[in-house]
Amino acid sequence: xxxxxxxxxxxxxxxxxxxxxxxxxxxxxxxxxxxxxxxxxxxxxxxxxxxxxxxxxxxxxxxxxxxxxxxxxxxxxxxxxxxxxxxxxxxxxxxxxxxxxxxxxxxxxxxxxxxxxxxxxxxxxxxxxxxx
Amino acid sequence: xxxxxxxxxxxxxxxxxxxxxxxxxxxxxxxxxxxxxxxxxxxxxxxxxxxxxxxxxxxxxxxxxxxxxxxxxxxxxxxxxxxxxxxxxxxxxxxxxxxxxxxxxxxxxxxxxxxxxxxxxxxxxxxxxxxx
DNA sequence: ACTTGACTTCGAGTGTGCTCGAAGTCCTAC
DNA sequence: GTAGGACTTCGAGCACACTCGAAGTCAAGT
Numbered sequence: 352x353x354x355x356x357x358x359x360x361x362x363x364x365x366x367x368x369x370x371x372x373x374x375x376x377x378x379x380x381x382x383x384x385x386x387x388x389x390x391x392x393x394x395x396x397x398x399x400x401x402x403x404x405x406x407x408x409x410x411x412x413x414x415x416x417x418x419x420x421x422x423x424x425x426x427x428x429x430x431x432x433x434x435x436x437x438x439x440x441x442x443x444x445x446x447x448x449x450x451x452x453x454x455x456x457x458x459x460x461x462x463x464x465x466x467x468x469x470x471x472x473x474x475x476x477x478x479x480x481x482x483x
Numbered sequence: 484x485x486x487x488x489x490x491x492x493x494x495x496x497x498x499x500x501x502x503x504x505x506x507x508x509x510x511x512x513x514x515x516x517x518x519x520x521x522x523x524x525x526x527x528x529x530x531x532x533x534x535x536x537x538x539x540x541x542x543x544x545x546x547x548x549x550x551x552x553x554x555x556x557x558x559x560x561x562x563x564x565x566x567x568x569x570x571x572x573x574x575x576x577x578x579x580x581x582x583x584x585x586x587x588x589x590x591x592x593x594x595x596x597x598x599x600x601x602x603x604x605x606x607x608x609x610x611x612x613x614x615x
Numbered sequence: 616a617c618t619t620g621a622c623t624t625c626g627a628g629t630g631t632g633c634t635c636g637a638a639g640t641c642c643t644a645c
Numbered sequence: 646g647t648a649g650g651a652c653t654t655c656g657a658g659c660a661c662a663c664t665c666g667a668a669g670t671c672a673a674g675t
Contacts, residue, residue: 368651368652369652370651370652379633379634380651381635384653384654396653399652399653400640401652402652402653417598419632420595420598421598421599424631424632425631426631442609445609446609449606449609453599453606456599457599460595460596460599463588463591463592466549466552467553467585469549470549470550470581471585473546473581474578474581477577477578477581500622501621501622502622511664512621512622513664514663514664517663517664520625531622531670532622532623532670532671533671534623556662557662616675618675619674620673623668624668624670625667626667627665627666627667628664629665630661631660632660632661633659634658634659634660635656635657635659637654637657639654640651640652640653643649644647645646645648645649
């Protein structure tokens with residue numbers, strides 16, 4: 352890298368501290384460390400041992416939060432990133448994992464819709480005590 | 484009640500044992516006892532101390548399962564049946580509780596839909612590792 | 616009479632996903 | 646040089662909703 356290469360000095364800071372990531376993603380610093388502990392992340396450190404999240408790390412955090420919003424079990428998310436670590440050959444497996452969970456979510460949403468209809472009905476004809 | 488009142492001898496058995504209720508509702512006997520312990524049910528007993536669920540009790544179990552399917556916290560369900568116990572004057576409160584949770588569920592479903600869209604997108608253009 | 620099996624109470628244990636606190640380190644500003 | 650604050654690791658603790666097991670009771674069938 353020479354001083355002529357402007358990309359060597361990007362305008363935005365290339366990495367973020369744990370508190371910055373916590374703020375931006377809504378995931379607490381405690382939880383970010385927890386995720387790392389259980390193998391969902393592998394964040395590089397500065398010379399003092401502090402975490403410096405790269406954009407990819409942050410992207411991964413965001414992706415994890417999506418999967419958690421979909422109630423994907425931590426175990427499955429671990430499995431997913433084990434596959435990522437194992438290389439591109441595992442892409443079909445990863446895809447299958449996502450597709451399988453998507454189906455789980457679809458089923459779940461349908462169950463919610465049905466139970467919601469029942470409660471809607473209860474609300475509509477309110478006056479009851481326990482009847483469905 | 485006289486012997487002339489046919490409703491004194493209904494054709495179907497008027498009550499069910501815990502195992503029958505478990506089978507019919509899909510809630511385990513262990514969980515049914517748990518629900519009773521925490522005040523969601525108050526099931527009468529036979530002379531030997533065994534639970535005999537009335538149709539109303541069974542209806543209530545079914546209603547509880549609906550609320551649980553909607554992820555209503557046990558605490559709120561307890562509150563609901565405390566209100567039932569407190570008499571008809573609490574109906575507006577009960578209704579409010581149900582309506583509030585319905586809104587919670589709606590919000591939840593919307594969040595699911597959004598997160599699902601994100602994962603759908605990820606699935607569609609699969610090849611990624613962590614990007615959202 | 617005795618076995619069988621479903622029931623009873625009670626307290627303790629489990630799994631999931633965080634959440635927290637203690638004790639220590641390290642840079643920055645004064 | 647020292648105070649402040651953000652960071653570090655580690656292990657323990659928590660909330661929730663069950664889930665289970667031990668020890669005992671009871672009624673019906675053979």
